[in-house]
Amino acid sequence: MNTKVNIAGVTLNNPIVTASGTFGNGWETGQYFNLSELGAICVKAITLKPKEGNPSPRIAEVTAGILNSVGLQNPGVEHFLTYDVPNLKRYDTKIIANISGSSIEENEEIATVLGDSVDLIELNISCPNVKEGGVAFGTDCGMVAEITKKVKAKCKVPLIVKLSPNVTNISEIAKSAENAGADALSLINTLYGMKIDVKSRRPVLARNAGGFSGPAIKPVAVRMVWEVAKAVKVPLIGMGGVMNGEDVAEFMIAGATAVATGTANLVTPDASLTIKNEFLKFMSDNNIDDVNELIGSIRENQL
Amino acid sequence: MKKSHICKILNINNPIEGIYDVIVSFPASAMPGQFIHILCGGDTLLRRPISICDSGDGWLRFVYQVRGKGTKLLSQYKEGDSLDILGPLGVGFNFSKKGDGVPVVVGGGIGIFPLLKLSKALSGKTQSILGFRTKDLIVMKDEFDACSDVCHIATDDGSYGTKGFVTDILEEVVKNNNVTSIYSCGPVPMMKGVKQIAEKYNIYCQLSMEQRMGCGIGACAVCTCRSHGENVKVCQQGPVFDAQDLDL
Known part of the structure; x- marks a missing residue:
């Protein structure tokens, strides 16, 4: 059974990836399972300088999902290079560095500093929880093209652009990123959501609104992967509410080459391993010899 | 490797309305001030963090107040049922x-x-x-x-x-x-x-x-409090802190 997939020339042992921000940088989760089980680890968002993030509460549970507003808290790229990269390199998995600068220049600089220390760089143009950068870059085709082109020019490893679902036409955004040089796309980042405590009439999140993720958003994510897969040629990393092995298959059938687990990691630290094992069982139960035969294998209804 | 534990409920007391005092089988030892992270089932998604009240060889006791959906669901479990518990987690009292x-x-x-x-x-x-x-x-x-x-x-x-x-x-x-x-x-x-x-x-x-938590192990960075002007993770660097380190 072949489980290897290829993202822009980088071979993943299997299609299971952890979504940025849901898995830390592997220090904690690595105490619960061998991280070499994963196809790739996408680390928590990196900025040039340390970033303190948003006030708490930063999380709220909603039906079949969560809202978060962490706000890219992280100790900065130098800390990542000296502290996290050597630890992650101990594992037989690929490292994806999610970069979340607040300006084009900052992202260029982070990409330059990272060099070839990681296997792939994921440009986050879709974080809903920051004032500057984030989703402000990801909702306009011209802006997406500009930032992708400039950051790509600084990348020594393939560039993934992470797309926001909070747009009118995600396929157009995807095409802009692809045309500007993106080697792969990942989607979807969180939807923008809100929860209000009706007794106090206050939003539960300190920052009022935040990123909505979890199984509740999976149908939106699957539909967007399906649309984008038809619009572009570059490989896709699909994500949004993946909770079990069949969810992985669903995203791949819709057109994803790899699939990221997110909110599930917050429920149980070894959720990604469980999901991977369920997916492998799905493959063997359904006589799928090569995982690649799933990618984009949707049998669409003819209208 | 660490893992979550499937723990049998050995005893439940309901000393006053809304407060539940539960003893479960528990294979790990815990320090005072650490907490456990419990799957409540039903349509809840995240675990609920609950402080450890007492523990000994093979057992653990936690006491909680029904506050919302998760604790309400938790209160419906009976003696003999099992709970999926992660822990003990965090830094306890020194x-x-x-x-x-x-x-x-x-x-x-x-x-x-x-x-x-x-x-x-x-x-x-x-x-x-x-x-x-x-x-x-x-x-x-x-x-x-x-x-x-x-x-x-x-x-x-x-x-x-x-x-x-x-x-x-x-x-x-x-x-x-x-x-x-x-x-x-x-x-x-x-x-x-x-x-x-x-x-x-x-x-x-x-x-x-105390803070609203996600993963409970320090990976998701949602449960912060302020320490010397910075955000620190309650679940991992706490929940117990030296008072002099906290900005309250």
Whole structure:
């Protein structure tokens, strides 16, 4: 059974990836399972300088999902290079560095500093929880093209652009990123959501609104992967509410080459391993010899 | 490798309305002040963090108040049912710095529960100060009596013990005894008062913080509190912190 997939020339042992921000940088989760089980680890968002993030509460549970507003808290790229990269390199998995600068220049600089220390760089143009950068870059085709082109020019490893679902036409955004040089796309980042405590009439999140993720958003994510897969040629990393092995298959059938687990990691630290094992069982139960035969294998209804 | 535990519910008590006192089988040992992260089932997604009240060889006790959907679901489990529990998690109380004098534990409302195991672990000369809104909400007084030299009770309405705040009692206890450590858990305004008294009298003090949590292990960075002007993770760097490190 072949489980290897290829993202822009980088071979993943299997299609299971952890979504940025849901898995830390592997220090904690690595105490619960061998991280070499994963196809790739996408680390928590990196900025040039340390970033303190948003006030708490930063999380709220909603039906079949969560809202978060962490706000890219992280100790900065130098800390990542000296502290996290050597630890992650101990594992037989690929490292994806999610970069979340607040300006084009900052992202260029982070990409330059990272060099070839990681296997792939994921440009986050879709974080809903920051004032500057984030989703402000990801909702306009011209802006997406500009930032992708400039950051790509600084990348020594393939560039993934992470797309926001909070747009009118995600396929157009995807095409802009692809045309500007993106080697792969990942989607979807969180939807923008809100929860209000009706007794106090206050939003539960300190920052009022935040990123909505979890199984509740999976149908939106699957539909967007399906649309984008038809619009572009570059490989896709699909994500949004993946909770079990069949969810992985669903995203791949819709057109994803790899699939990221997110909110599930917050429920149980070894959720990604469980999901991977369920997916492998799905493959063997359904006589799928090569995982690649799933990618984009949707049998669409003819209208 | 660490993993979550499937734990059988051995005993459930419901001492007063809305408060559940549960003993489960538990294979790991825990420190006072650590917490567990429980899957509540139903249509909840995230685990619920609950402080460890007491534990021993093969068992663990936690006491909680029904506050929302997760704890409501949790209260519907029966003896003999199993729970998926992650833990013990976080950094507990550090009683190596308690000194040679009298340790004092100060709890407010449901904040008293993590202090029981601590009180048992401290010396017999411990003084405990427990605050409740009113007499009908007093729980576990007998148990704190048993492991403390003196157990003081304050109620907001004066229906039992001293009328007023635990901090009023704390200051009296500090003035009249050689207090060398203070440990506290409860509402933030109360702990702020405790911290101020500890600073005023220069006494080592630790506080147990609460925050809405995600993963519970330090990976998702949602449960922060402020320490020296920075955000720190309650689940991983706490929930117990030295009071001098917290910006309350």
